Amino acid sequence: MSEIKTRLTEELEKLADSYKVCGIVDQTGCVYPLGADTKVLSTVFELVSRPAVYAAAKALNYECVEPAVQNHYPDFTFHRGLEAGGKIAIDIKTTYRIHDDDRFRYTLGGYTSFIRPGNEKKSIVFPFDQYSEHWVIGFVYNRIAEKKAQAAHKFGVDQLEDIPLPFGNVEVFVQEKWRISSDRAGSGNTTNIGSINGTIDDFRAGNGPFTSEEEFLAYWRAYGRTKADRSNFSNIAEFRRLEQG
Numbered sequence: 001m002s003e004i005k006t007r008l009t010e011e012l013e014k015l016a017d018s019y020k021v022c023g024i025v026d027q028t029g030c031v032y033p034l035g036a037d038t039k040v041l042s043t044v045f046e047l048v049s050r051p052a053v054y055a056a057a058k059a060l061n062y063e064c065v066e067p068a069v070q071n072h073y074p075d076f077t078f079h080r081g082l083e084a085g086g087k088i089a090i091d092i093k094t095t096y097r098i099h100d101d102d103r104f105r106y107t108l109g110g111y112t113s114f115i116r117p118g119n120e121k122k123s124i125v126f127p128f129d130q131y132s133e134h135w136v137i138g139f140v141y142n143r144i145a146e147k148k149a150q151a152a153h154k155f156g157v158d159q160l161e162d163i164p165l166p167f168g169n170v171e172v173f174v175q176e177k178w179r180i181s182s183d184r185a186g187s188g189n190t191t192n193i194g195s196i197n198g199t200i201d202d203f204r205a206g207n208g209p210f211t212s213e214e215e216f217l218a219y220w221r222a223y224g225r226t227k228a229d230r231s232n233f234s235n236i237a238e239f240r241r242l243e244q245g
Contacts, residue, residue, distance in 0.1 A: 004078075004088060004135060007059050008174045011052035012137070018048050019170040022163040023155065031155045036143060036166040042094040045139045045170075046075060053090055053137070062088065065125070073109055073124045074134070087126055089134040091177070093195075096143040100169060103202075104140055106195040107186035108177055111220040134177040134213075138203055141167035171200045178216035179206030183236040191225055209236045218243075 021044050023031040034040055053076050057064035062078035078088035093106040114124040121127050144166050155163050180203055186194030196208050210216040219239050224230035233239040 002133075002176075003060065004056075004133065005174045005176075007056040008052065008090070008135070008137065011055045011059075012049065012172055012174070014055075015048060015052050019045070020165060021048060022160060022165055025157065029157045031157060031160065031163060032153070033155070033163055034166055038094075038096065041096075041141070041167060042092075045094045046092045049092055049137055049139075050076075067125050071123065073114065077125050077131075079126075082126075085130050085132065087131045089131050089177075090137060091135070092137050092139070094139040094141075096141050096167065098143060100142065101199060103197050103199055105182075105186065105197045106136075106138065106180075107190075107192040108136070108181055108195050109193055110191050111185070111193050111223055112191045112225060115217060116221050136175055136177050136180060138173045138175070138180075140171050140200060142169040144168060173200060173204045175203055175206050176213070178210055178213040179208050181208050181210060181216055181220075183209050183219065183239070185223070193220055 021034065023033045025031045034044065054064050057076075057078050060078070062080060065077050065079065066075065067073075074089035074091040076090040076092075078090065080086065091109070093108070095104050095106055097104045110123070113119050113122045114128040120129055144164075180195050182194045182196045184194045186192045196202060198207060210219065219236065222233075222239070224232075224234075227234075233242050
Protein backbone atom coordinates (compact mmCIF):
# COMPACT_ATOMS: atom_id res chain seq x y z
CA MET A 1 0.00 0.00 0.00
CA SER A 2 1.24 3.50 -0.83
CA GLU A 3 2.83 5.44 2.01
CA ILE A 4 0.61 8.40 1.11
CA LYS A 5 -2.54 6.29 1.32
CA THR A 6 -1.48 4.61 4.56
CA ARG A 7 -0.64 7.83 6.36
CA LEU A 8 -3.72 9.75 5.19
CA THR A 9 -5.98 6.84 6.16
CA GLU A 10 -4.40 6.60 9.61
CA GLU A 11 -4.79 10.34 10.25
CA LEU A 12 -8.38 10.40 9.02
CA GLU A 13 -9.27 7.51 11.32
CA LYS A 14 -8.10 9.61 14.27
CA LEU A 15 -10.67 12.27 13.33
CA ALA A 16 -13.68 9.96 13.04
CA ASP A 17 -15.41 11.58 16.02
CA SER A 18 -14.99 15.01 14.42
CA TYR A 19 -17.39 14.21 11.59
CA LYS A 20 -20.38 14.99 13.82
CA VAL A 21 -20.32 18.70 13.02
CA CYS A 22 -23.74 20.03 13.94
CA GLY A 23 -23.65 23.74 13.22
CA ILE A 24 -21.85 27.07 12.92
CA VAL A 25 -21.22 29.03 16.12
CA ASP A 26 -20.97 32.82 16.42
CA GLN A 27 -19.05 34.77 19.08
CA THR A 28 -22.14 35.16 21.26
CA GLY A 29 -22.40 31.38 21.63
CA CYS A 30 -25.33 30.83 19.27
CA VAL A 31 -25.17 27.68 17.15
CA TYR A 32 -26.90 27.60 13.78
CA PRO A 33 -27.71 24.08 12.48
CA LEU A 34 -26.09 23.13 9.19
CA GLY A 35 -29.16 22.02 7.27
CA ALA A 36 -28.84 19.66 4.33
CA ASP A 37 -27.23 21.95 1.72
CA THR A 38 -24.68 19.76 -0.06
CA LYS A 39 -22.26 22.65 -0.74
CA VAL A 40 -22.18 23.54 2.94
CA LEU A 41 -21.62 19.94 3.96
CA SER A 42 -18.83 19.55 1.40
CA THR A 43 -17.07 22.54 2.96
CA VAL A 44 -17.54 21.05 6.42
CA PHE A 45 -15.84 17.79 5.46
CA GLU A 46 -12.98 19.66 3.81
CA LEU A 47 -12.45 21.67 7.00
CA VAL A 48 -12.67 18.61 9.23
CA SER A 49 -10.16 16.69 7.11
CA ARG A 50 -7.61 19.54 7.02
CA PRO A 51 -5.84 18.57 10.30
CA ALA A 52 -5.42 15.00 9.03
CA VAL A 53 -3.96 16.18 5.72
CA TYR A 54 -1.46 18.50 7.42
CA ALA A 55 -0.52 15.80 9.94
CA ALA A 56 0.11 13.32 7.12
CA ALA A 57 2.26 15.85 5.26
CA LYS A 58 4.36 16.48 8.36
CA ALA A 59 4.80 12.76 9.06
CA LEU A 60 5.99 12.23 5.47
CA ASN A 61 8.36 15.24 5.58
CA TYR A 62 6.37 17.35 3.13
CA GLU A 63 5.24 20.94 3.30
CA CYS A 64 1.51 21.41 2.65
CA VAL A 65 -0.07 24.36 0.83
CA GLU A 66 -3.59 25.25 -0.24
CA PRO A 67 -4.77 27.27 -3.27
CA ALA A 68 -4.37 31.03 -3.04
CA VAL A 69 -7.10 31.40 -5.69
CA GLN A 70 -10.57 29.88 -5.54
CA ASN A 71 -11.53 27.05 -7.88
CA HIS A 72 -7.97 25.89 -8.40
CA TYR A 73 -6.89 22.25 -8.23
CA PRO A 74 -5.98 20.59 -5.90
CA ASP A 75 -7.32 21.33 -2.41
CA PHE A 76 -3.91 20.51 -0.89
CA THR A 77 -0.43 20.12 -2.35
CA PHE A 78 2.41 18.24 -0.65
CA HIS A 79 5.83 19.48 -1.76
CA ARG A 80 9.51 19.52 -0.85
CA GLY A 81 10.24 22.82 -2.53
CA LEU A 82 7.97 25.22 -4.40
CA GLU A 83 9.90 24.81 -7.64
CA ALA A 84 10.59 21.08 -7.23
CA GLY A 85 8.85 18.22 -8.95
CA GLY A 86 7.40 15.22 -7.20
CA LYS A 87 4.47 17.13 -5.74
CA ILE A 88 1.45 15.25 -4.40
CA ALA A 89 -2.10 16.47 -5.16
CA ILE A 90 -4.77 15.81 -2.54
CA ASP A 91 -8.37 16.62 -3.46
CA ILE A 92 -11.41 16.33 -1.18
CA LYS A 93 -14.68 15.02 -2.64
CA THR A 94 -18.02 14.68 -0.84
CA THR A 95 -21.35 13.19 -1.88
CA TYR A 96 -24.34 11.53 -0.28
CA ARG A 97 -26.51 8.44 -0.52
CA ILE A 98 -29.83 7.44 1.03
CA HIS A 99 -29.02 3.90 2.18
CA ASP A 100 -25.78 2.30 3.38
CA ASP A 101 -25.32 0.09 0.31
CA ASP A 102 -26.37 2.62 -2.34
CA ARG A 103 -24.05 3.32 -5.24
CA PHE A 104 -22.73 6.86 -5.66
CA ARG A 105 -20.37 8.89 -7.80
CA TYR A 106 -18.34 12.10 -7.94
CA THR A 107 -17.01 14.48 -10.55
CA LEU A 108 -13.22 14.52 -10.63
CA GLY A 109 -12.30 17.81 -12.28
CA GLY A 110 -12.14 19.05 -15.84
CA TYR A 111 -10.62 17.15 -18.73
CA THR A 112 -10.01 20.21 -20.94
CA SER A 113 -7.82 22.19 -18.55
CA PHE A 114 -4.48 21.34 -16.91
CA ILE A 115 -4.21 17.70 -18.02
CA ARG A 116 -4.02 18.75 -21.68
CA PRO A 117 -0.79 19.90 -23.37
CA GLY A 118 -0.69 23.69 -23.54
CA ASN A 119 -2.96 24.08 -20.52
CA GLU A 120 -0.56 22.79 -17.85
CA LYS A 121 -0.96 25.93 -15.73
CA LYS A 122 -4.71 26.44 -16.19
CA SER A 123 -6.72 26.39 -12.92
CA ILE A 124 -4.04 24.47 -11.02
CA VAL A 125 -1.86 25.56 -8.08
CA PHE A 126 1.42 24.39 -9.65
CA PRO A 127 2.07 23.29 -13.25
CA PHE A 128 0.65 19.83 -13.89
CA ASP A 129 4.03 18.31 -14.77
CA GLN A 130 5.31 19.11 -11.25
CA TYR A 131 2.84 16.62 -9.76
CA SER A 132 3.79 12.95 -9.58
CA GLU A 133 0.68 11.63 -7.79
CA HIS A 134 -2.98 12.61 -7.59
CA TRP A 135 -5.05 11.41 -4.63
CA VAL A 136 -8.70 11.77 -3.64
CA ILE A 137 -10.04 11.74 -0.11
CA GLY A 138 -13.68 10.84 -0.63
CA PHE A 139 -16.44 11.29 1.92
CA VAL A 140 -19.92 9.80 1.57
CA TYR A 141 -22.74 10.21 4.06
CA ASN A 142 -26.33 9.11 4.42
CA ARG A 143 -28.62 12.05 3.88
CA ILE A 144 -31.31 12.70 6.50
CA ALA A 145 -34.53 14.45 5.50
CA GLU A 146 -34.20 18.22 5.93
CA LYS A 147 -37.44 18.50 7.90
CA LYS A 148 -35.83 16.35 10.60
CA ALA A 149 -32.51 18.18 10.41
CA GLN A 150 -33.95 21.66 10.97
CA ALA A 151 -36.20 21.29 13.99
CA ALA A 152 -35.01 24.71 15.22
CA HIS A 153 -33.01 27.54 13.69
CA LYS A 154 -30.76 28.43 16.64
CA PHE A 155 -29.32 26.68 19.70
CA GLY A 156 -26.99 27.50 22.58
CA VAL A 157 -23.61 25.82 23.04
CA ASP A 158 -25.10 23.97 26.01
CA GLN A 159 -27.61 22.33 23.64
CA LEU A 160 -25.19 20.59 21.27
CA GLU A 161 -26.66 17.17 21.99
CA ASP A 162 -30.08 18.49 20.97
CA ILE A 163 -28.98 19.66 17.53
CA PRO A 164 -30.07 17.13 14.88
CA LEU A 165 -27.48 16.18 12.29
CA PRO A 166 -28.49 16.37 8.60
CA PHE A 167 -26.32 13.34 7.84
CA GLY A 168 -25.24 10.01 9.28
CA ASN A 169 -22.99 6.99 8.70
CA VAL A 170 -20.05 8.97 7.33
CA GLU A 171 -17.52 6.81 5.47
CA VAL A 172 -14.24 7.83 3.89
CA PHE A 173 -11.72 6.40 1.46
CA VAL A 174 -8.31 7.41 0.11
CA GLN A 175 -7.56 6.43 -3.47
CA GLU A 176 -5.59 7.53 -6.50
CA LYS A 177 -7.68 9.60 -8.88
CA TRP A 178 -7.07 7.45 -11.95
CA ARG A 179 -8.17 4.31 -10.13
CA ILE A 180 -11.67 5.70 -9.42
CA SER A 181 -12.21 7.51 -12.71
CA SER A 182 -14.78 6.17 -15.12
CA ASP A 183 -14.59 6.46 -18.91
CA ARG A 184 -17.62 8.76 -19.04
CA ALA A 185 -17.98 12.47 -18.45
CA GLY A 186 -19.82 13.56 -15.34
CA SER A 187 -22.47 16.18 -14.56
CA GLY A 188 -24.40 16.73 -17.76
CA ASN A 189 -22.85 18.96 -20.42
CA THR A 190 -19.87 20.13 -18.38
CA THR A 191 -16.39 18.91 -19.30
CA ASN A 192 -15.80 17.03 -16.05
CA ILE A 193 -14.32 13.59 -15.60
CA GLY A 194 -16.86 11.27 -14.04
CA SER A 195 -15.97 8.80 -11.32
CA ILE A 196 -17.06 5.19 -11.21
CA ASN A 197 -20.60 4.58 -9.99
CA GLY A 198 -20.03 2.21 -7.09
CA THR A 199 -20.21 1.38 -3.41
CA ILE A 200 -17.69 2.46 -0.79
CA ASP A 201 -15.90 -0.88 -1.33
CA ASP A 202 -15.48 -0.13 -5.04
CA PHE A 203 -13.87 3.22 -4.28
CA ARG A 204 -11.60 1.79 -1.60
CA ALA A 205 -10.46 -0.93 -3.99
CA GLY A 206 -10.09 1.46 -6.93
CA ASN A 207 -12.30 -0.58 -9.27
CA GLY A 208 -12.07 1.77 -12.23
CA PRO A 209 -11.65 0.72 -15.89
CA PHE A 210 -8.13 2.06 -16.49
CA THR A 211 -5.04 -0.13 -16.28
CA SER A 212 -2.64 2.72 -15.47
CA GLU A 213 -2.44 6.45 -14.94
CA GLU A 214 -0.82 6.73 -18.37
CA GLU A 215 -3.87 5.16 -20.02
CA PHE A 216 -6.17 7.39 -17.95
CA LEU A 217 -4.35 10.54 -19.10
CA ALA A 218 -4.18 9.46 -22.74
CA TYR A 219 -7.89 8.71 -22.74
CA TRP A 220 -9.06 11.94 -21.15
CA ARG A 221 -6.65 14.12 -23.13
CA ALA A 222 -8.24 12.79 -26.32
CA TYR A 223 -11.85 12.63 -25.07
CA GLY A 224 -14.19 14.83 -27.11
CA ARG A 225 -15.63 17.97 -25.55
CA THR A 226 -19.11 17.23 -26.89
CA LYS A 227 -20.95 14.11 -28.06
CA ALA A 228 -20.40 15.21 -31.66
CA ASP A 229 -16.63 15.23 -31.03
CA ARG A 230 -16.64 11.59 -29.88
CA SER A 231 -17.04 9.88 -33.24
CA ASN A 232 -13.73 8.02 -32.79
CA PHE A 233 -14.42 6.72 -29.28
CA SER A 234 -16.76 7.29 -26.35
CA ASN A 235 -15.67 4.54 -23.97
CA ILE A 236 -12.52 2.68 -22.95
CA ALA A 237 -13.18 -0.37 -25.16
CA GLU A 238 -13.44 1.82 -28.28
CA PHE A 239 -10.35 3.79 -27.22
CA ARG A 240 -8.27 0.62 -26.86
CA ARG A 241 -9.37 -0.64 -30.26
CA LEU A 242 -8.38 2.72 -31.73
CA GLU A 243 -4.99 2.61 -30.01
CA GLN A 244 -4.33 -0.91 -31.31
CA GLY A 245 -5.01 0.28 -34.86
